[in-house]
Amino acid sequence: xxxxxxxxxxxxxxxxxxxxxxxxxxxxxxxxxxxxxxxxxxxxxxxxxxxxxxxxxxxxxxxxxxxxxxxxxxxxxxxxxxxxxxxxxxxxxxxxxxxxxxxxxxxxxxxxxxxxxxxxxxxxxxxxxxxxxxxxxxxxxxxxxxxxxxxxxxxxxxxxxxxxxxxxxxxxxxxxxxxxxxxxxxxxxxxxxxxxxxxxxxxxxxxxxxxxxxxxxxxxxxxxxxxxxxxxxxxxxxxxxxxxxxxxxxxxxxxxxxxxx
Amino acid sequence: xxxxxxxxxxxxxxxxxxxxxxxxxxxxxxxxxxxxxxxxxxxxxxxxxxxxxxxxxxxxxxxxxxxxxxxxxxxxxxxxxxxxxxxxxxxxxxxxxxxxxxxxxxxxxxxxxxxxxxxxxxxxxxxxxxxxxxxxxxxxxxxxxxxxxxxxxxxxxxxxxxxxxxxxxxxxxxxxxxxxxxxxxxxxxxxxxxxxxxxxxxxxxxxxxxxxxxxxxxxxxxxxxxxxxxxxxxxxxxxxxxxxxxxxxxxxxxxxxxxxxxxxxxxxxxxxxxxxxxxxxxxxxxxxxxxxxxxxxxxxxxxxxxxxxxxxxxxxxxxxxxxxxxxxxxxxxxxxxxxxxxxxxxxxxxxxxxxxxxxxxxxxxxxxxxxxxxxxxxxxxxxxxxxxxxxxxxxxxxxxxxxxxxxxxxxxxxxxxxxxxxxxxxxxxxxxxxxxxxxxx
Numbered sequence: 001x002x003x004x005x006x007x008x009x010x011x012x013x014x015x016x017x018x019x020x021x022x023x024x025x026x027x028x029x030x031x032x033x034x035x036x037x038x039x040x041x042x043x044x045x046x047x048x049x050x051x052x053x054x055x056x057x058x059x060x061x062x063x064x065x066x067x068x069x070x071x072x073x074x075x076x077x078x079x080x081x082x083x084x085x086x087x088x089x090x091x092x093x094x095x096x097x098x099x100x101x102x103x104x105x106x107x108x109x110x111x112x113x114x115x116x117x118x119x120x121x122x123x124x125x126x127x128x129x130x131x132x133x134x135x136x137x138x139x140x141x142x143x144x145x146x147x148x149x150x151x152x153x154x155x156x157x158x159x160x161x162x163x164x165x166x167x168x169x170x171x172x173x174x175x176x177x178x179x180x181x182x183x184x185x186x187x188x189x190x191x192x193x194x195x196x197x198x199x200x201x202x203x204x205x206x207x208x209x210x211x212x213x214x215x216x217x218x219x220x221x222x223x224x225x226x227x228x229x230x231x232x233x234x235x236x237x238x239x240x241x242x243x244x245x246x247x248x249x250x251x252x253x254x255x256x257x258x259x260x261x
Numbered sequence: 262x263x264x265x266x267x268x269x270x271x272x273x274x275x276x277x278x279x280x281x282x283x284x285x286x287x288x289x290x291x292x293x294x295x296x297x298x299x300x301x302x303x304x305x306x307x308x309x310x311x312x313x314x315x316x317x318x319x320x321x322x323x324x325x326x327x328x329x330x331x332x333x334x335x336x337x338x339x340x341x342x343x344x345x346x347x348x349x350x351x352x353x354x355x356x357x358x359x360x361x362x363x364x365x366x367x368x369x370x371x372x373x374x375x376x377x378x379x380x381x382x383x384x385x386x387x388x389x390x391x392x393x394x395x396x397x398x399x400x401x402x403x404x405x406x407x408x409x410x411x412x413x414x415x416x417x418x419x420x421x422x423x424x425x426x427x428x429x430x431x432x433x434x435x436x437x438x439x440x441x442x443x444x445x446x447x448x449x450x451x452x453x454x455x456x457x458x459x460x461x462x463x464x465x466x467x468x469x470x471x472x473x474x475x476x477x478x479x480x481x482x483x484x485x486x487x488x489x490x491x492x493x494x495x496x497x498x499x500x501x502x503x504x505x506x507x508x509x510x511x512x513x514x515x516x517x518x519x520x521x522x523x524x525x526x527x528x529x530x531x532x533x534x535x536x537x538x539x540x541x542x543x544x545x546x547x548x549x550x551x552x553x554x555x556x557x558x559x560x561x562x563x564x565x566x567x568x569x570x571x572x573x574x575x576x577x578x579x580x581x582x583x584x585x586x587x588x589x590x591x592x593x594x595x596x597x598x599x600x601x602x603x604x605x606x607x608x609x610x611x612x613x614x615x616x617x618x619x620x621x622x623x624x625x626x627x628x629x630x631x632x633x634x635x636x637x638x639x640x641x642x643x644x645x646x647x648x649x650x651x652x653x654x655x656x657x658x659x660x661x662x663x664x665x666x667x668x669x670x671x672x673x674x675x676x677x678x679x680x681x682x683x684x685x686x687x688x689x690x691x692x693x694x695x696x697x698x699x700x701x702x
C-alpha cells in the first residue's frame with residue numbers, strides 16, 4: 001500500500017452491522033484509491049453486499065466511520081451517498097419496472113423546465129446520447145423497462161450510475177445477468193472509467209472476472225475481512241483458499257477474519 | 262404490447278385499417294374498451310326503457326346532465342385514489358372523511374361564521390371551502406404519516422379512519438342534519454342555478470377545442486425539436502376532430518337540457534322577463550360540480566405526468582426499493598399522496614353537501630367502495646405502478662351510469678348493490694385476463 005501515498009478516496013473503518021442477533025459485518029475496514037478497482041470477494045452471505053450497502057446508504061451502520069477524501073462523511077441514506085459522488089449498480093437491478101429508460105436514468109434527479117415541470121423531451125434526448133455510447137443497439141426508449149432484456153436493463157442501470165459524474169462507483173455483480181458479449185462490454189467500460197480516475201468497488205463471486213479487472217482484492221468471510229492484497233501478489237488458488245477456508249496467503253495483508261495459523 | 266406507442270412511424274403493409282388507426286394515433290386500446298363498455302351500458306339502458314315504457318329515458322339531455330352531476334364527486338376522489346393504489350396502498354376512509362368534513366363546514370357556515378360575518382356574507386362560502394380542503398388534507402396527511410413513518414399498513418390505518426371519522430361526524434352535530442347551507446356555497450352542488458348556462462358553456466367548449474389543437478401542435482413542435490419520431494399528420498387530424506367532436510357534443514347535450522318550468526317561471530317573475538308561449542326556455546349548461554371535476558382531472562393529470570411528485574409516485578409503485586435507492590424520499594411522497602386524497606375528499610364533501618343543501622353525518626357512506634371501483638375499472642392495477650387519471654374518470658362514469666340506470670329502471674337498492682359487486686369483480690377479472698395475454702405478447 002506504500003505504492004499509493006495519496007489519501008484514499010474511500011476509507012471505511014471498523015464497520016459493524018447486525019440484523020437482530022446476526023452479525024452481518026464485524027469490524028470490517030476497507031479502502032479505495034482514485035483510479036483503482038478493488039474486487040470484493042466472498043461466498044454468498046459473506047457480508048460483501050452488506051458492507052457495500054452501508055457505503056451506498058441503503059443500510060445504516062451500527063458502528064464505524066466512513067472517510068471520503070480523508071474527511072469523515074455522514075451517510076445515512078442513499079441521498080447522502082449520492083451527494084458524495086457515490087453511485088451504485090445493484091445486483092438486483094434497482095430499476096422502476098413500470099417507467100421507461102429515460103425516467104429510470106434520471107430517477108430522483110429529473111431534469112425540469114423553467115416552470116418546474118418534468119422535461120421529458122430533454123431527458124429522453126440525453127438518455128439517447130448516453131445509451132448510444134454504452135449500448136448502441138438500444139432502441140426501446142418509450143417502453144417500460146420491464147419489457148427489456150437483462151442486458152438492456154443492466155445498461156440502463158450502469159448508465160444511471162455513470163451519467164452523474166460519479167467519483168466512486170459500486171458495482172454489485174454487474175455481469176451476473178449478462179451474456180459473454182455484454183460482459184466484455186462491461187469490462188471495457190470499467191477500464192474506461194478507471195482511466196478517468198473513478199474508484200470502483202467490484203463485487204463478484206466470479207474470481208476470473210475480478211482477476212481480469214481488479215487491481216486489488218479484498219476477501220470477506222462470515223462478515224469479517226480475511227485479508228486483502230494486490231492481484232499480482234497472489235494466485236487464483238490462494239484467493240480461493242481465502243474465500244473458502246479463510247486462509248491468508250503471504251502475499252496479502254491479513255484481516256480479523258483470517259484463520260489463525 | 263410490443264407494437265405499442267414507440268413505433269408509430271413504421272407502418273406494416275396490409276395492416277387492418279382499425280389497428281393502423283389505433284397505432285398511429287397512439288390511443289390506449291384499454292381506453293377504447295372502457296368507452297365501448299360505457300356505450301354498451303348507455304344504449305342498453307336506453308333500449309330497456311324504450312321497451313318497458315315506450316320511451317328511451319336514458320339517452321336524454323336531462324338524464325345525461327344528471328348523470329354528469331352525480332358522477333362528479335366520485336370522479337374527483339377517483340383521481341386521487343389512482344395515485345394511492347399506484348403506490349400499492351388503499352384508502353378506505355374517504356367516505357367517512359366526507360361525512361366529518363361536511364358536518365364541520367355545515368356547522369361553520371350555519372352556526373359559527375354568520376355570527377361573526379353576518380348572514381349571507383360572500384366570504385362564508387370561501388372560508389367553508391378552505392376549511393374543507395384544509396381538514397381533508399390534514400386527516401389524509403395524518404393517515405399517511407401513520408402508514409409511512411409508523412409502518413402500519415394503509416388498509417388498517419384507513420379502516421380505523423373509516424370508523425373514527427364517521428363516529429366523529431356524529432359527535433360534531435350529535436346526529437342532527439344541518440340545513441339550509443349558505444346560498445353561494447349551495448351553487449357548488451349544481452342545480453339550475455349552480456350551472457353556467459348556454460353562452461358560457463359554448464365559450465368553454467371553444468376554449469377546450471382550442472386547447473386540444475394547441476396541445477397537439479405543441480407536442481409536435483417538442484418532438485420536432487429533439488427529432489423524435491412524429492405521428493403521421495392524418496392521425497393528428499383524427500385526434501383533433503374526435504376530441505373537438507366530443508367536447509362540442511357534450512356541450513350541445515347539456516345545453517339541450519332546459520331549466521325546469523317552475524324554476525324558469527319564478528326566475529322570469531323575479532326579473533320581470535315576459536314569459537313566451539310554452540314557457541321560458543333557459544339552457545342549463547355545464548353544472549359547476551362537473552366543471553370542478555373536469556378541472557380536478559386536468560390538474561391531477563398534470564401532477565401525475567408532468568411533475569416530479571407524479572413520477573415518484575409511479576416509480577415507487579413500480580419498485581419501492583429501487584425508488585428508495587435512487588434517493589427518493591418515499592415516506593414524504595406517501596404522506597403527500599394521502600394528504601392529496603384527503604383534500605380531494607374535502608372537495609367532494611363540499612359538492613355532496615352543497616348538492617343536498619344540508620350536512621349530515623351519513624354523507625358519503627360507502628363512497629370509498631365506489632371510488633376504488635371507479636379507479637380499478639378505469640385500469641388501475643392493485644399490484645401497483647399502473648393507472649391513469651382519465652381511466653379513473655371514465656371508470657367513475659361507468660359505475661355511476663350503472664347505478665343511475667338501475668335507479669331509472671326502478672331496480673331496488675339491494676339488487677343494485679349486487680350488480681355493482683358483480684361488475685367490479687368482472688372488470689378486474691377481465692383486466693387480469695387482458696394483462697396476462699399482453700404479457701405473453
